[in-house]
Amino acid sequence: MxxxxxxxxxxxxxxxxxxxxxxxxxxxxxxxxxxxxxxxxxxxxxxxxxxxxxxxxxxxxxxxxxxxxxxxxxxxxxxxxxxxxxxxxxxxSLSVATHQERFTELKRGASMAKLCGFPCEVVNPEQALDLWPLLNIEDIVGGVYLPxxxxxxxxxxxxxxxxxxxxxxxxxxxxxxxxxxxxxxxxxxxxxxxxxxxxxxxxxxxxxxxxxxxxxxxxxxxxxxxxxxxxxxxxxxxxxxxxxxxxxxxxxxxxxxxxxxxxxxxxxxxxxxxxxxxxxxxxxxxxxxxxxxxxxxxxxxxxxxxxxxxxxxxxxxxxxxxxxxxxxxxxxxxxxxxxxxxxxxxxxxxxxxxxxxxxxxxxxxxxxxxGHAPMDLWDVDIKRNLPFQGNSQYLYDRTTEGLGLLYAMHWPFRQFESARNARKSILHDRLVAANACYGEVVGWERANFFAPQGQKPEYGYSWGKQNWFEWSAAEHNAVRKTVGLFDQSSFAKILVQGRDAMSVLNRICSNNIDVEPGKIVYTQWLNERGGIEADLTVTRLEKESFLIVTGPWTQTRELNWLRRNTPDEANVVYTDVTSSMAVISVMGPNARNLLQPLTTDDLSNEGFPFATSREIELGYARVRASRITYVGELGWELYIPTEFAPDVFDRIVAAGEPHGLKLCGYHALNSLRIEKGYRHFGHDVVEEDTPLEAGLSFASDFNKAGGFIGKEALLKQKAEGVKKRMVLFKFLDPEATNYHEEPIYRNGEIVGRTTSGMYGHYIGGNVAMGYVCNAEGATTDWVKEGKYEIEVATKRYEVEASLRAFYDPEMNKIKC
Structure with a gap:
């Protein structure tokens, strides 16, 4: 050699x-x-x-x-x-379980194996002993065998x-x-x-x-x-x-x-x-x-x-x-x-x-x-990482836990216990005092739910309804019936400025962001194949200034996509301003009644219509109030200079009791958005899904000047018809719970898999989202004519299928 x-x-x-x-x-x-x-x-x-x-x-x-x-x-x-x-x-291989929750985890894997085409057998203790004669089965409740x-x-x-x-x-x-x-x-x-x-x-x-x-x-x-x-x-x-x-x-x-x-x-x-x-x-x-x-x-x-x-x-x-x-x-x-x-x-x-x-x-x-990933690889894409995660002490501390997690219970919503408190909102201590239970996303500490006073704010994990289920239900229903407050400071925020900001950004965005200053545009960023690279909002602040708001997990990804799709000669600057602003979201039917007395600015529907963003006075601060929602209700996201956020928070909470204000966590946010059918990047939409398949074509402007990346691919797919389609499902069994990666059956045959799932507390049943596929075309008629089931841990549940949201499909609530 x-x-x-x-x-x-x-x-x-x-x-x-x-x-x-x-x-x-x-x-x-x-x-x-x-x-x-x-x-x-x-x-x-x-x-x-x-x-x-x-x-x-x-x-x-x-x-x-x-x-x-x-x-x-x-x-x-x-x-x-x-x-x-x-x-x-x-x-x-034979994996064995010594308690029912582990057995449920194994059976969930057995159901997913059907999606993959793997033979997989669920076995009882005696069958496990036949496969492994030296085994002590006295405490084994079951297992799975993958030949x-x-x-x-x-x-x-x-x-x-x-x-x-x-x-x-x-x-x-x-x-x-x-x-x-x-x-x-x-x-x-x-x-x-x-x-x-x-x-x-x-x-x-x-x-x-x-x-x-x-x-x-x-x-x-x-x-x-x-x-x-x-x-x-x-x-x-x-x-x-x-x-x-x-x-x-x-x-x-x-x-x-x-x-x-x-x-x-x-x-x-x-x-x-x-x-x-x-x-x-x-x-x-x-x-x-x-x-x-x-x-x-x-x-x-x-x-x-x-x-x-x-x-x-x-x-x-x-x-x-x-x-x-x-x-x-x-x-x-x-x-x-x-x-x-x-x-x-x-x-x-x-x-x-x-x-x-x-x-x-x-x-x-x-x-x-x-020149691009050949399939959805977001699970392992290096662009998911944030710069701080290369910190040697952070890595040392997290590694003490990471190795053992391969065999630990993979509970839904399980939180890392090591290397915590890396990134905290300025409102963190106030929410701790309100009995918040925190989770972690790319280092951000985020309130996932609030325990009642006297109850310990910690997880009791299970595959069914966990200990926080009723507490989160109360938060969910407050947003639907009165008003809720979320600390969403972990939003990634990117400021786009320059003489060419509009032209460059409008080519990247599938929707038209050439709007009047003060308007918010919901859009996707697509690749040349029409797949969704990002799902976010763009607010035009001024003629040459825009604010992009996206999830914390895609912060690196979005900045990378912007820079790689910007011509070298373009006059445009991208600035990550995530840490400069806290975000308080006030959502629910009483949101306007709560906020209006706190500001002299007009928050009426006529004076401040949906998809409007402007600076208002609130307390001692100038706050950017954006009338937008990820929960399907009337509400505002308040973007506040970090140092002013505690005072604004205190004023809203102090004024909130007569309006039924409830502090809410991210589990309620998730159940609300799924009940409303809102997509989540990384689960419901990824780079191999197009807006036509995901039910998001309304956020692409095919007629705007200059077009957009991926337009030609979408037009071709539109002419040929889609082969897969996002569908919402409501479980008829109120005790059922699903999360993702479960097989979807149509008339007894597997046609797809779920991407998200959460209990819809307002409509009274678990709601799943997922794609169904048909080589002859996933038409509206084909979707509606089927009888559907979803398999969870080897048990099939009958579900109702819908191409529209189960909650407020006409979107009347957010525009009142």
Missing amino acids: SNTVPSSARVVIVGGGVIGCSVAYHLTKLGIKDVVLLERKTLTCGTTWHAAGLVPTLRATYNMSMLAKYSAGLYEGLEAETGQATGFVRNG LDGVVNPVDVTQALAKGARMGGAKIIENTQVLDIKIKDGKAAGVVTAQGDIDAEFVVNCAGMWARNFGKKAGVNIPLHAAEHYYVVTEPMPEINGIMLPTLRDLDYYNYFKTDAGKLLIGTFEPNAKPWGHEGIPDSFSFDELPPDFDHLEPYLEAAIRRIPALEKTGLQVFFNGPESFTPDDRYHLGEAPELRNYFVAAGFNSVGIQSAGGAGKVLAEWIAK
């Missing part, structure tokens, strides 16, 4: 683990042969070599499951293609991918450390190595644990941190000699078990993880092990003996501790970096790198080749 560094390549990949080799392999499959992969030591020497080699197919979401399914299929045929053994075997799950030898499969890449024309060079990145005209332009520079059109960071620090060389934020990760291997066990059992997951006790040539490999995902490498990872690190910590692992080994009693008389042959990298939200980083064009990232795989490598390598290669 030659170590000669070429002077140029189309794509340079940095890192020779399973991820980097998969990217190289898949690039050559697309005909991109001028690929160079650089590894500082030898292939697999960082994390890949000590992976357990599990290849499950079912993940938390449909899209991630389909990528894992692809990985398994790829590994199954790789040896025949390359001649390099991979050790891949479909031995299946297509597999195992692989991590080093061998990496070598097979590398060989396949070489066969396709890629060059793989070991013992070559990349020292720096070359940048030209705002784009990655190659790398600097000790053996010479390589000019390149694309650079891909697959550096694993080193990816964060390597990213810094190019100004790219890649939040991840290494943690110690343990497994042990037993001495030979006569009970399993010559037998390959399914991979066993004892999730409630944080252990998994894999047969290994007559021995058992026992791995742990303990909830009290130990971060590692905080002071830096040595450049010399290669096939290294970390010092063992038996005291740390002892409780989980004791749990393993309880589950597999035969282990009590079995010795340990290997006690292994090796580092792996984890991200703040336990989802890996994929895609083009927002800070630098042509710089791609595939890193931070949270101990699922082997199962993810095939699919991740495939879609990243397609992303490079096509």
Whole structure:
């Protein structure tokens, strides 16, 4: 193998683990042969070599499951293609539950498996024992068996991918450390190595644990941190000699078990993880092990003996501790970096790198080749991160929790407990005093619900109606019947200014934002394929000044889209002003009666119509009042200079009692918006959904001068007819609860999956949103003629389908 560094390549990949080799392999499959992969030591020497080699197919979401399914299929045929053994075997997997809530979680996965086309069996304890004869089933209530799950030898499969890449024309060079990145005209332009520079059109960071620090060389934020990760291997066990059992997951006790040539490999995902490498990872690190910590692992080994009693008389042959990298939200980083064009990232795989490598390598290669993601990858898109999340102390603190969350209960609305209070509204302490229970979104502390005085404001998690259900119902109904107040300071806010602000923004927006100052426009930003890249509002402040308001989770994404779609010669400036303004939303039939006495400005319907925004006096402040809503009621969002917000809040609360004012949290906001049928980016609309499919075509102006990005694709789709369509569903069973990713049945056949779900307290039933598909056309008649069910945890529920909102479909409430 030659170590000669070429002077140029189309794509340079940095890192020779399973991820980097998969990217190289898949690039050559697309005909991109001028690929160079650089590894500082030898292939697999960082994390890949000590992976357990599990290849499950079912993940938390449909899209991630389909990528894992692809990985398994790829590994199954790789040896025949390359001649390099991979050790891949479909031995299946068995996950067991020791309580009903865990069993419900497993059954929810079994329902989603039907969407993915996986065989998946729900089993009772006796059937679990048949599958795993050494199992102690005395406390097991059930489980699920996935026969297509597999195992692989991590080093061998990496070598097979590398060989396949070489066969396709890629060059793989070991013992070559990349020292720096070359940048030209705002784009990655190659790398600097000790053996010479390589000019390149694309650079891909697959550096694993080193990816964060390597990213810094190019100004790219890649939040991840290494943690110690343990497994042990037993001495030979006569009970399993010559037998390959399914991979066993004892999730409630944080252990998994894999047969290994007559021995058992026992791995742990303990909830009290130990971060590692905080002071830096040595450049010399290669096939290294970390010092063992038996005291740390002892409780989980004791749990393993309880589950597999035969282990009590079995010795340990290997006690292994090796580092792996984890991200703040336990989802890996994929895609083009927002800070630098042509710089791609595939890193931070949270101990699922082997199962993810095939699919991740495939879609990243397609992303490079096509210039856009080939499917909805928002779950793992690197643009979801905020700059602060690269902070080393934040990452250290979050990593103590992140590893164990892989096996913890994946409750709906579950909140991280570590690295909290990173970002707080100036109203935070006031809401704490009002007994708010806080959740966290990209670091923002946000009140999710308010407990009555005397009750502790904390979560009691379950898969059904949680402890806060009635409290949130009261908030929901206050907004519908009287008035509610939300602290929405976490809104991302972007100021757009300049001589060309209107023309540039109007090309990006599908709706017409060339309106009079003081008008608010609801719009989408579309890609050339007509898919939705953003869903937000634009307020024209002045002739050359606009305010964009969007969700906190898309703050980086929106700024990136603006900058990448702005001509170099345009006179326009984008400023993130999120922290400069607090936002108080006052919503409900009594909103006007509450606010009008607090200001001398006219808030009447005639004087202040819907979709109007202007500055008003309120208390001692000048406040931007925007008459808009995300809950479907009369109301105003008040944008307040941060330092004035506490006084404005106090005045509204003091005046609110006669009007029935109630402080409200984000769970009520979510139930209100779903009851009203309002879409949420990241769940109900993503880049593979068009406004025509999502029922949002009213927010695209096909006649405005200059058109908009994606217009031609929408016109084509409009002429041909849509094949999928967003539909709202109301459960007829008042006890039913759904969240997302559940199968939708039409006349007994699966036609789609849900995207959101929440109880509609005003209409008296759980409401789901989701897309239904029909290859012959998802026409209005086809939708209306069907009989629908939604499956939740293997149980089907009858639902009523509607193309219109169940609450106030004529929108009379918001315009009064």
